[in-house]
Amino acid sequence: MQVLENLLHSKGYVYYTREDPATNVVEEVFFCHPKSYTYWRTFPHVMMIDATYKMNMYRIPFVQIVGVTSTHHTFCIAHAFITKEREENYLWVIQKLKEMLDKCMEPRVIITDRDLALMNACKQVFPDASRCLCRWHISENISKHCKASFSNSDWNIFRHMWTTLCESSSEDIYQYNYNKLYEQLTKDKR
The missing domain is CATH 3.30.420 (Nucleotidyltransferase; domain 5)
Structure with a gap:
């Protein structure tokens, strides 16, 4: 010491x-x-x-x-x-x-x-x-708890949409990206 x-x-x-x-x-x-x-x-x-x-x-x-x-x-x-x-x-x-x-x-x-x-x-x-x-910790948690329920191609689509949502440059764009992600997850019954 x-x-x-x-x-x-x-x-x-x-x-x-x-x-x-x-x-x-x-x-x-x-x-x-x-x-x-x-x-x-x-x-x-x-x-x-x-x-x-x-x-x-x-x-x-x-x-x-x-x-x-x-x-x-x-x-x-x-x-x-x-x-x-x-x-x-x-x-x-x-x-x-x-x-x-x-x-x-x-x-x-x-x-x-x-x-x-x-x-x-x-x-x-x-x-x-x-x-x-922290966004990194949130993303790690999502991977840990959700990735197994996706196919590889679906996981890649989800990750892309998640990243797009996180990188939204305004509240309006965030809401738009959120709605797109929500619709996709609803359509896939997730």
């Missing part, structure tokens, strides 16, 4: 740690690159947050927080290692994220997967932000 803290400090990262009060063992680490700190304060409008735990050797949740610039480019805002994917752990991470804004505008939109602990923590810290589900 000492090596990580020395590295974060020497490279000028904004970082916080949280220890277990009974054992003084570090349980959470939050860190943000200096350039990411500037980007976050400049472009706080949209925030995407997700955690994974299968990709690191310690099998502990790694939280990645991503923002979007005014030119629709993404950038990493911050990262955190947490002990558990619980509301209390996410709450600490998101509070640190908010502290970094230091009276700047807060996010208007927060995109997550359907992790209820994460969604509740976001709601507590940023109550006025719209909360949306």
Whole structure:
């Protein structure tokens, strides 16, 4: 842990740690690159947050927080290692994220997967932000639960129509694409 803290400090990262009060063992680490700190304060409008735990050797949740610039480019805002994917752990991470804004505008939109602990923590810290589900996670869920009931050609037609719906450029076009998809699914008795 000492090596990580020395590295974060020497490279000028904004970082916080949280220890277990009974054992003084570090349980959470939050860190943000200096350039990411500037980007976050400049472009706080949209925030995407997700955690994974299968990709690191310690099998502990790694939280990645991503923002979007005014030119629709993404950038990493911050990262955190947490002990558990619980509301209390996410709450600490998101509070640190908010502290970094230091009276700047807060996010208007927060995109997550359907992790209820994460969604509740976001709601507590940023109550006025719209909360949306990640399109990739929705599409993965649709594939997981529906693909087996389609033939290959029908699945390809459905995926094309779903993608067209998701990429609708206006509310009217969305409604049109939604109706087309609904009609197709109804016609196929799905």
